[in-house]
Amino acid sequence: MSKKTTGIKQYRCKKCDAPYPLGADDVIATCPYCGYTFTIDGSEIKHLILPNKLNEKSAHSTVMQWLEFAAKKTVGKGVVKTIELEKPRLQWFPVFRVEGDYESFHFGYKQEGSGDSRKYRRIENRDSGRCIEWVIARRHAATFGIDEFVLSLEDTPTQSFTIDKTDNAPVLNSEIDDTDSIRRAKRNRKDRDRVELLEKMSKLLDHSFEIIPESSVYTHAPYWLVRYTYQKGTFRVAVSGATGKVLLGELPVTKRYRVKKWFISVFMLIFGSLFFQVLPYVLYIFFQGSSSGDAGDAWLIPIGILVLGVFLWVGSVITIGGSLKYEIQVNAKGEECRDPFSIDGAIKRIGGK
């Protein structure tokens, strides 16, 4: 933090002579008065803007509508009645639009069935085509909903940048150059492809995703942040001005939500215990059976029961933990964003092995 504050230096615009501060990490800067945009080493660059579809009023109503919809699906719609929205705030985020051809290849297996009927299906594919990848041009982009923002830009039409299109909102400077943007675009796209593949495959043995870039164009994109208060807490909703849609929002955890989670948790605990109760009997029958010789795959039954029991107990603890949270994160579709340690995630990971 201290590095950032000491790193700010005063600068005078080459074009309009207005003084303004530059950050120590800035690589490409835009004059907030005339819009003159240049690389720190000297040359002017022409750049693009994604037009902003919202104003304070429409951003406000977009967020209210979304809150009603998302609260109904999660914490209960009663929340919305006592919510107070603060003034929506627009910021122009620096991004690069990297476009080019891509070539991809993957090879691996998908496991189907289990036990004796287990089969491995070979999955292999080669693909190529056009792609557009947006890259955030900030080094420490810990802004709320910024990943969702960049992904949502897709093929939104651009215009050439002029300062009057920014509605007097802050225009952030770039902390990376276009070489860096291409490197990041390649890495991000490949990582995303890998994650998508791992969701449908048990084992990924070979994977490549190459972008052959043709252009990397510096662009400013409109990002809105709307804060609201509920009881004594403050919560955030991020909205894209480029699409006019909500990206990600926080919702307060209500009593109704806590009670629901608590019931699920108790239910899991009881079922988990039932499994442990029957385990000794199953083991007894199993040992009786194995002494007479022909056991086969029967040993899987007590192990299966044990695993299920442990899963339900762990799930119960995670669910009750979830109900103790102060807020939840909800995506554009009104679905609660999963914790990295969620029970379905854990089952998926174990199941995939």
Ligand SMILES: [Zn+2]
């Ligand atoms: Zn200027």
